[in-house]
Amino acid sequence: MISFSSVNEPAPAPILHLRDAGVRYGAQWAVRHISLAVHRGEILSLVGPNGAGKSTLLRTLLGLIPLDEGALDLHTSHGPASLGYVPQKLEIDRTVPLTVMEMLTLNMPPRRLWWGGANASQRALGLDALARLEAAHLAARPVGALSGGEFQRVMIAYALLRRPEILLLDEPLTGVDKLGAELLEDLILKLRADHHLTVIMVSHDLHLVSNVSDRVLCLNQTMCGLGTPQEVLQEHLLDEVYGSRRQGHRHSHRHAA
Amino acid sequence: MADFWNYEFLRNTLLSALILGPACALLGVFVTLRGMAFFSDALAHSALTGVALGFLLEEWLDWPVPTMLVVLVFCFALATVMAYFFERTRLKPDTIIAFSFTGSVALGVVVISALGKYRLIDGLLFGSIYANTRADLILQAVFCLGLIAFLLLNARTYALTILQPELARAQGIRLERMNYFFALAVAATVAVGMKMVGALLLSALIVIPPAAAKLISGNFRAMLCLAPVLGLTAAVAGVVGSNTLGSPTGPTIVLANVAILLACILFSLTHRPRATA
Numbered sequence: 001m002i003s004f005s006s007v008n009e010p011a012p013a014p015i016l017h018l019r020d021a022g023v024r025y026g027a028q029w030a031v032r033h034i035s036l037a038v039h040r041g042e043i044l045s046l047v048g049p050n051g052a053g054k055s056t057l058l059r060t061l062l063g064l065i066p067l068d069e070g071a072l073d074l075h076t077s078h079g080p081a082s083l084g085y086v087p088q089k090l091e092i093d094r095t096v097p098l099t100v101m102e103m104l105t106l107n108m109p110p111r112r113l114w115w116g117g118a119n120a121s122q123r124a125l126g127l128d129a130l131a132r133l134e135a136a137h138l139a140a141r142p143v144g145a146l147s148g149g150e151f152q153r154v155m156i157a158y159a160l161l162r163r164p165e166i167l168l169l170d171e172p173l174t175g176v177d178k179l180g181a182e183l184l185e186d187l188i189l190k191l192r193a194d195h196h197l198t199v200i201m202v203s204h205d206l207h208l209v210s211n212v213s214d215r216v217l218c219l220n221q222t223m224c225g226l227g228t229p230q231e232v233l234q235e236h237l238l239d240e241v242y243g244s245r246r247q248g249h250r251h252s253h254r255h256a257a
Numbered sequence: 258m259a260d261f262w263n264y265e266f267l268r269n270t271l272l273s274a275l276i277l278g279p280a281c282a283l284l285g286v287f288v289t290l291r292g293m294a295f296f297s298d299a300l301a302h303s304a305l306t307g308v309a310l311g312f313l314l315e316e317w318l319d320w321p322v323p324t325m326l327v328v329l330v331f332c333f334a335l336a337t338v339m340a341y342f343f344e345r346t347r348l349k350p351d352t353i354i355a356f357s358f359t360g361s362v363a364l365g366v367v368v369i370s371a372l373g374k375y376r377l378i379d380g381l382l383f384g385s386i387y388a389n390t391r392a393d394l395i396l397q398a399v400f401c402l403g404l405i406a407f408l409l410l411n412a413r414t415y416a417l418t419i420l421q422p423e424l425a426r427a428q429g430i431r432l433e434r435m436n437y438f439f440a441l442a443v444a445a446t447v448a449v450g451m452k453m454v455g456a457l458l459l460s461a462l463i464v465i466p467p468a469a470a471k472l473i474s475g476n477f478r479a480m481l482c483l484a485p486v487l488g489l490t491a492a493v494a495g496v497v498g499s500n501t502l503g504s505p506t507g508p509t510i511v512l513a514n515v516a517i518l519l520a521c522i523l524f525s526l527t528h529r530p531r532a533t534a
Contacts, residue, residue, distance in 0.1 A: 062427050085427045092420050096290055097474045106417055107428075114413035116478030143420070 014073075015040045015081050015165060015198055016061070021070035023056050030056040033222050034070070040165070041192055043199045045209040045229075048219035049242045054202040055088075057219065058168055061200065076165055081198075084164030086155045088171040094144030100154050101126050101139045107161045129157040133187065148175025152184060160191075167191065169201040173208060181208060188212045206233055267500065269389040273397060274492035274510070277453050280401035282466035282488025283408055284446055286481055287415045287439070289467045295351060296339070297443050298460035299358035300332045304447045305381050305456045306365030307331035312372050325396075325448045332444035335361060340440070362456075384455035384507030386496070393452065400449045407442060411435065416477070453492075454507035465514040466491065469521040473528075491517050 014037035022032040031053030038044050046054040059065045061072065062085055074081040092098070098116075104126040105118045118126060123139075130136040135153040138146065146154060152172055159167060169188075173181050189212055191197045203209050209216055210229040218225035218232055218241045225232040225241065262268060288297050307328030314322045335357060342353045369378060380388070389397075408415075414435050417425035425432055443463075450459050466488035467480065474480035495510025502509070 059423075064423065064426050083427070085424065087421055087423050089421075093290070093292070095471070096419060096477075097471060097480050098416070098420070098477045099475075102477050103420065106413060106420070113410070114416065115409060116412075116416075116476060116481050 017073040019071045024068050041196045042214045045213040045216045046202045052219040082164045084159030084167045086169045098143050149180030166198040173205045270386050273389045274496045276397045278488040278492025279485035281462040282484040285463040285467040286484050290419045294464045299354045301447050301459040302358045303361035304328045304451050306361040309365040309368035328448040336440040382455045382457045386453050386506045458511045461511040469518040472521040472525040
């Protein structure tokens with residue numbers, strides 16, 4: 001595993017610290033030997049081929065999957081770090097009469113009682129959250145009627161309602177067009193600048209990764225590379241992570257030319 | 258209508274409709290949105306087998322057995338078995354539900370026939386709402402209050418599972434436990450509501466009112482409020498209608514539900530529900 005981080009810079013306490021972490025499904029290890037420290041305000045992207053363990057690692061950070069070895073610390077100076085999560089997609093039936101505002105109220109206090117609708121203070125909170133993502137006009141829209149980009153903005157607004165310290169994004173560009181991708185790039189950088197938010201993102205889109213990330217972790221069931229996008233997103237390293245099929249494809253192109 | 262207050266059995270019938278109609282419909286909001294309509298239908302049908310097993314236990318033990326309790330236990334056990342098959346086999350859910358409920362109904366009919374209680378099947382399949390006693394009404398009222406409280410206290414959990422189960426888990430909700438409680442709520446509703454319209458038609462009370470409400474609701478709160486109102490309306494209309502027309506009460510209640518659904522379909526085709534935040 002190649003790491004390009006400098007050993008001479010003083011390191012503030014990380015907000016997230018994984019030490020030799022591993023997760024397995026039955027006898028098969030999904031990810032193993034993951035050691036990683038993420039600092040507040042950092043944007044870290046996880047890249048790798050399908051089945052590399054990216055979503056498994058993300059779900060482990062969320063606490064949805066327990067670690068089978070190693071340790072995970074999520075701490076700030078004033079207590080456990082809070083997490084916000086934006087899943088890849090909703091499983092909702094598109095005909096469900098749930099509006100965006102009602103969906104946001106699912107993540108608003110009081111958490112226990114919820115009967116749809118929104119009172120005045122909830123409406124104000126929801127509109128404020130949506131406005132920060134230029135999505136206030138979506139408040140009355142049924143969730144099932146949202147486009148991919150609109151859905152992403154609403155899900156981010158949902159995740160940010162509880163003012164998390166770490167935002168976890170799973171394939172945020174799924175179903176999002178080019179304009180939406182550009183908006184998302186700007187949004188991630190703005191969230192970091194305005195809220196000092198730590199972002200950990202799983203993505204196949206190396207363009208997005210390259211444009212927003214401070215560091216990139218290449219995974220293929222174990223750590224294959226960790227460093228800045230310029231250091232890690234190099235062809236030979238990506239070939240190593242994604243495997244020889246990519247080399248064969250490039251080889252056949254040369255011969256065709 | 259004066260007859261309903263002059264005769265206790267008619268009064269009890271109307272009260273049963275007032276109690277069970279809205280409660281079943283409220284449960285149905287979450288059943289339908291979670292895609293469990295066929296599942297609830299299967300449990301309702303299998304209640305017949307629960308009754309049959311209750312009769313069998315009475316014969317074996319030579320002791321009165323609370324049939325409703327046996328129905329509840331059997332329905333919940335069946336729900337648990339179906340859930341196990343969903344997770345561990347390659348069969349699709351609708352296949353598992355289909356063989357589970359047809360198999361259990363067949364078993365129920367065979368057991369009832371073997372016990373010589375075949376004449377009771379009619380009431381079990383189509384309901385015997387006129388046979389409600391005061392004790393039945395008290396049980397129905399207490400159960401329905403508990404069911405409504407359970408659903409309203411956990412509406413957020415079940416709404417999150419409709420939206421995205423992983424979001425629910427990420428917010429610390431123990432989904433498997435809540436799913437078991439939901440299956441138990443459906444099984445208990447079947448056990449308590451069976452007398453009203455019978456095993457064959459009970460799922461109509463659970464499924465049709467929220468389906469109608471969904472068509473004309475612009476948001477979730479509207480659907481949550483409207484479904485019990487439509488359920489109540491259909492139940493009362495069915496009871497009054499069957500008394501007027503001399504028709505079987507259970508099927509008449511279901512027909513009243515269908516009429517309301519058709520009206521809502523017509524309305525939704527000619528009007529667009531207005532979504533409000």
